[in-house]
Amino acid sequence: MFEKLQTFLEIDDEARSSAFALSQLLAPHFDRAIEEFYATVQEFDINPNVTHRTVPALKEKQKQHWLALFHSRFDDNFFSSISRIGVRHRDIELNPMWYVAGYTRLKMAFVDVIVRSDLHVVTKGQMVKTLDKYIAIDMALALSAYDAVILD
Numbered sequence: 001m002f003e004k005l006q007t008f009l010e011i012d013d014e015a016r017s018s019a020f021a022l023s024q025l026l027a028p029h030f031d032r033a034i035e036e037f038y039a040t041v042q043e044f045d046i047n048p049n050v051t052h053r054t055v056p057a058l059k060e061k062q063k064q065h066w067l068a069l070f071h072s073r074f075d076d077n078f079f080s081s082i083s084r085i086g087v088r089h090r091d092i093e094l095n096p097m098w099y100v101a102g103y104t105r106l107k108m109a110f111v112d113v114i115v116r117s118d119l120h121v122v123t124k125g126q127m128v129k130t131l132d133k134y135i136a137i138d139m140a141l142a143l144s145a146y147d148a149v150i151l152d
Ligand code: HEM
Pocket: 041, 046, 047, 049, 050, 054, 058, 061, 062, 065, 081, 084, 085, 088, 089, 092, 094, 098, 099, 102, 103, 106
């Protein structure tokens, strides 16, 4: 199933090397982007489990997850992490609507970093495309874990 999804989204060697370059570009910006994300989640009062006490650990977990994703480390650890993300969000009764919208907010912050970089415009376009593919694969897998804990 995962192979099929990967092929469907055209996550090939070229996309994998673009994702790696993307992770390097984003690395210095993850902390601020994720911090702003949780600040907005709190501002909008989306879920009572996001508090000043839980945010530091969430920030770290989310950052590690993004790094594993962009490094295309699609191993058992990655799949367990994805599964946990889906299940934990379901357990805190986070409507998938917010999960999808949350991804979009993070994506907007990441696109800003790409746009403001001094990369060639064609490379910027390729990176945005890669970002889309990787977010789609991550979101699709986590959402499918909302209902099924075991991914085949
Ligand atoms: C409005 C949207 C979101 C809210 C309110 C939210 C809230 C939370 C909360 C409260 C937890 C802790 C659950 C627990 O263990 O009790 C959690 C876990 C987590 N969330 Fe979110 N989340 C949102 C969107 C996202 C998005 C877009 C990502 C992107 C990757 C993400 C990544 C994670 C990760 C990596 C964990 C840790 C899972 C683990 O324990 O391994 N979250 N989230």
